[in-house]
Amino acid sequence: MSAIYFHVGRSVPSDKLVPKKVIMSGNAGRIQAINQIIHWEPLPPKTPASLEEMWAENVFNLPKMKATLPKAVFKSSKKTIVTGEKLDLSIADAVANAMKDWAISKGALYYAHVFYPMTNLTAEKHDGFIAPQGDGTVISEFSGKLLFQGEPDGSSFPNGGIRGTFEARGYTAWDVTSPAYIIDTDNGATLCIPTVFVSWTGEALDKKVPLLRSIAAMDKAAHKVLTLLGNTEVSHVNSSCGAEQEYFLVDANFASLRPDLLLAGRTLFGKAPAKGQEFDDHYFGAIPERVQVFMQDVEEILYKLGIPAKTRHNEVAPGQFEIAPYFEAANVASDHQQMIMTVLRHTAKKHGFVCLLHEKPFAGINGSGKHVNWSVSNATQGNLLDPGDSPHDNTQFLVFCGAVIRGVHKYGPLMRAAIATASNDHRLGANEAPPAIMSVYLGTQLEEVFDQIKTGSISDSKKKGLMDLGVDVLPYLTKDAGDRNRTSPFAFTGNRFEFRAVGSSQSVAGPLIVLNTMLADSLTWVGNRLEAELTGGAELNTAILTVLKEIMEQHDVVVFGGNGYSEEWHKMAVEERGLANLPTTADALPILQEEYIRDLFQKTGVLTPIELESRFQVYAEQYILSIEVESKLVVDMTKTKIYPAAVEYLSKLSSTISSLENLGVSLEKGTAQKIAELTNAMVAKVTQLSEALEKHDFSSTHAHMGYCASTLRPLMDDVREYADALEGEIADEFWPLPTYQEMLFIK
Ligand code: ADP
């Protein structure tokens, strides 16, 4: 068989696939849920279809444009898509018309401008192609204007003070570099157009505008450097991203019995099971049948959307999995990443699962990240972070790699801020995910090269296959120049950097904006320094070495190859190297208000001070809201589920104890005593938490965030400690919530 075959067919026979919904609550619901799951019947085999047939079936991509557009129109659109050049608006009507005809042939009656607000979600406004004619008939119509510009009344999207509701007008505009596609569900098809979202006054209200600007800024700075390095032809430099998405699957019936999973996406209670991930028996193990059917369904949808899903496997924790697409241009990868999250969530429902993208759904086992693999490249010079196999490529590589090192040192706290969310705080710094201190891992060989650059006397050797630096000034490097380091937040992995600290529920746009922007700044600096050296009469290789040496002298403290999880590193990083350790979002977000960060975004043209401030306000509000919602849930669940279960069991125990005493038999009272004590202690903490939630008098956003981090969150943990201890004392038949054991191990 040459082609790869998959099961296809949109409508899954859902009565077979999905366990029926439980109708009871509490303990009875738990038992009912378990029964449903273990009697689940596997799907009957479906008709296979080839990958080639499915690929991009639902995307209005270049081949489809070529087939449907007049030649000149196609040529002009392609130019914009490939080079990022401004679009020629005179062709708009022709493109819109071809797109509409294609969409209608796929059954779409509606189109939607899809945009990416400052939340990590996607938003869309649907409009019909319908155009009523004066004579009582209708025709389907779609003009260039409607394709290119929309006007959702998005006044309820977070805007961080940019728009008052009295000036709620917002505009969406097609981002031509990201193709339109059809979302085809059982409930009908919709043509989706990826757009930017800006305010009435032109400020960016979304994540796409700054991402596109950051790519443009990086392109401009890279162009100058590449030209100084002697390249005569330099094409558009773009950034690439391949994001590995981790997620958990939990049976929907279990989730429906857990208000915390439904509303907060993570468990706020739950005793650790006797067996967790200690045996590492889940990692890369055989994929459970029900999960595999789900994965294939997801992949089929993604292939049709032109999303190159490439890797799937079990992750470390039980119930945890990963999907990774092949890397793409950052802007497209970012839109695709949003679609992957939507498809995962949506498809899970069809299979009777809930897909949890939260960074830490279960305490005590690994959480989920989203490793953002990032590089920059163009058509003429290739991947600029690839060491290559000739000294010339090498020079280029070392300059770009050096620029990244400088960027991470100068803007590490900004990288930390870009991954700061209430949910990711649970992961960072725990012994499973990179620390909240930003550093760069280079691998032994590269580290050695940069060490030599620092000393300036690099004539000593052809160490381990390195070229004599005295002759060619810069060394020959081999690919995969070193081992991998899982404990680093930002690691070089052969031809790209892997930002490992990004959270699983995040849009990758934010981290990509920061990486591109800091690289733009570094490359601008490198370009200016190189230019000065060259004007001063230095020979090119000497100039490069001088600039790289300067970078390493000032920024090498950010390079770290050891164990990022260790206590020693935390101490050394802060005390000896002066790196910032920003453990919580409350510590990290205020970085967005620092002057040097405002300058960075302003001078690169990525965000105006007003746009930046609005982001601080929006992210801070999201942080505060999510901790407050969780706190309320902790209070509710304790009062309505856990306390009643404890009291019911206690009353059963005590009546048994007294009945036995009437018969002259005595039963040990320690357990009843312990349950009573734990219950009282839990109630006392819940009271404290409720009172703490009532306080709303905060002088500033900073104070409010700090209060969430240092008062509410610890109180939630205190309540949980008592509740989880109770779970270990109370008879199973009284416990109202699906347990960790059930949620993680029953599939
Ligand atoms: P691992 O789990 O070993 O880190 P995976 O194969 O799961 O690696 O994922 C690696 C990701 O990095 C994939 O999305 C891959 O396409 C992407 N990638 C590979 N090369 C580059 C590159 N030059 N730039 C950006 N991403 C890349």
Ligand code: MG
């Ligand atoms: Mg990885």
